[in-house]
Amino acid sequence: MRPIPPGGELTYQFQAEHAGIWLYHCETAPMIQHVAMGMYGAVIIDPPTLDPVAASEVFVQSEFYLGPNGGVPTMSQLLAANPNLVVFNGYANQYRDAPIHVRVGQRIRLWVLDAGPNEPSAFHVVGAQFDTVFKEGAYQLVPGxxxxxxxxxxxxxxxxxxxxxxxxxxxxxxTLTTHRLADAERGAMGSLIADP
Structure with missing residues (x-):
């Protein structure tokens, strides 16, 4: 790792050896501050025998800590682990304001990544049941x-x-949400609309 100056670039190459959804993030100190300010992303490597589905979505849950006047958060804010917002894909309540439409009876895959930096996620779709759960590189639940x-x-x-x-x-x-309900109220909430 090394600092990258404004206008500079650094290219990483890697070989995709293991299936899963992977978090990449800034490692420059103070790492917690950089991750809290959005210096992260997701890489998805499908399991080799993954069946096709009608719809697939990706949700990256993360926290925002708002510093003075909307600026850089202080270390004390970050270490207190009391975020102002908890969001999916960078925006509070975006899927409540712009719901995701799917079709009744069609199979849906929802990839979820917890980018943190501090809070766990309890991803949940109210009124639905998951027949497949794949977590950290392994199936925990499969149909049948x-x-x-x-x-x-x-x-x-x-x-x-x-x-x-x-x-x-x-x-x-x-409703799709984190079942840490305080975090849902901070913005990690949205809707799937099942259309006939």
Missing amino acids: NAADGAAQELDLQPGEGGFVELTLTQPGTY
Whole structure:
């Protein structure tokens, strides 16, 4: 790692060896401040036998700490781990204001990554069940499992990721959120609309 001056660039190359959704982020000190200000992203490497789905979405959950006058947050704010906003894909409530439309009866894959820097995620779609859960490089749940089980949440610590799959069988509006409800109220909430 090395600092990159304004107008400079640095190219990284890597070989995709393992399936999953991977967080990349700035490592320049103070790392917590840079991650809190959005210096991160996601890389998805599909499992080799991943079946096709009708719709696939990516949600990167992260926190915003607003500094004085909307500027750079202080280290004390960041270390207190009390964010002003918790968001999906960089905007508070964006999927409440612009819901995601899917079709009833079609299989959906939702990739989720917790970019942090501090708060865990409890990704949940209200009124739906996940028949597939893939977390940190491994399937935790697959259709047709011996217990005929399903899940309602994908729990992630900062830096972790995975995906869930589901089929919405009834038309309507389904809230997607983190089930850390204080963080949902801070902006990590939206809607899936299942159209007939």
